[in-house]
Amino acid sequence: MDLQRVDLNLLVHLDVLLREKNVTRASEQLGITQPAMSNILRRLRKLFNDPLLIRSSEGMTPTERALELQPRVRELLADLTQLLEPRTEFRPYTSSRVFRIMTSDYAEATLVPRLVKALRSEAPNVILDFLTPSDVSYRDMEQGRVDLAINRFNEVPQSFHQVLIWRDTFSCLLSADSPYVNRFNLKNYLKAQHVWVSKTGMGVGFGVNPEKSGGLGSIDAALQRLGQKRQISVFTRHYQMPAMLTANKDLIATLPTRVARMQANNDDIVIKEPPFFIPEFELTMAWSPLLQHHPAHRWLRQLIQHVSRQIIAEERIKYPLQTAIQDGSLHTQPIDLVEIDPDRQ
Known part of the structure; x- marks a missing residue:
């Protein structure tokens, strides 16, 4: 192909089209009319000899060729941007970025x-x-x-x-006065009440179903593989556990190990290895x-x-x-x- 006959601006339009998957939104983002954007899509289809975007019940769906092109076009545009930008040294001590x-x-x-x-x-x-x-x-x-x-x-x-x-990996936090400290096995883990830390803090009242392994993440998925499930009585989005655990002797919090180590910073809190395998x-x-x-x-x-x-x-x-x-x-x-x-x- 003769690159001199190719309008490289088409790659900018292609990048936006594949990102938006919508001719109208792409035209609005680029500041051109919808008919002009449709004409550009026709030129792109001819250039690549592929439909690129196909109408479906869900809108415009990218073809396999379009999905293959998208990351490569993005990389190429990023490289061109870098090439055209003036090279400046970053001085962290004086920067206010x-x-x-x-x-x-x-x-x-x-x-x-x-x-x-x-x-x-x-x-x-x-x-x-x-x-x-x-x-x-x-x-x-x-x-x-x-x-x-x-x-x-x-x-x-x-x-x-x-x-x-x-x-x-994961570790378990519990009160030093917990009845399960000295016999921390799967049976007692399942007998205890648990704290679940979520991204939102939303629990069963907001549609989170403890019966679904995908709803509660890797801990409950690991238990489901054993045919078991834990009893969750507290949903929260925060990792600050010590006061809650100290005040509630039957609660267990299963947390990322690095977080658990930070929380187990006094004699009132004990850290234990889970009594079952949880993937890292x-x-x-x-x-x-x-x-x-x-x-x-x-x-x-x-x-x-x-x-x-x-x-x-x-x-x-x-x-x-x-x-x-x-x-x-x-x-x-x-x-x-x-x-x-x-x-x-």
Whole structure:
């Protein structure tokens, strides 16, 4: 194909069309008329010899070829943007940039405090604006309105870059005066009442069905595989457990191990390994290809990775694997930072 005869602006239009999956919305976003957008779609179909978007009962559905093109077009446009931008060095100590980061409650409890401390030292005027998952859409990230997302992801758009921050397992917290402390087995675990920490704090009154394994996450899914279920009496979105557990001797909270260690900071609270297998989970950092090469964004990602490495190194000293095996109360083995597609193909 002769590139001199190809209008590269068509790639910008294709990117918006595949993102919106709607000619009207795409035309509004690009500031052109709907007939003009329809004409551009016809040109794109001719260029790629493919329908790209097909009408269906649910609107416009991308073809297999369109799905194949979408991440590649996004990457190409990001590279072109980077190529045309003036190269500037990021100076963190004098910068007053605002970074908008979507974080889960888990990330805010375990990673963010140390990140803020490091930031105050290296970039005292930089501002971090933390957003909840409900505040952010993938479109916000794709368009660079949100810098990063740090969360447990089931999946992210194919074009996104990802880095694994760490893996974590689960531990149980209970009062030191709990009747189950000295006989912490599956039978007593099922006999006890439980606290469930959700993203929203909403429980059965808001449509959460404890009978559905998918409704309550990996803990209850693991129990269902054993043909069991726990009795949940408290739904909350917060990890602050000690006062609740101390006041209610029969309650058990099953939490990510890093959070559980932070909560078990006095003699009134005991941390135990779950009496059944719960799969570990991953905390991942994800971002749009638009920001992959931005100097300030790259600096922030490197700082987050540095902080996570520090936390992992300290865990190796404070919670060595040998101690975990001996007393059976601490069971997470920290891992090295692992990169997932650090410079996506």
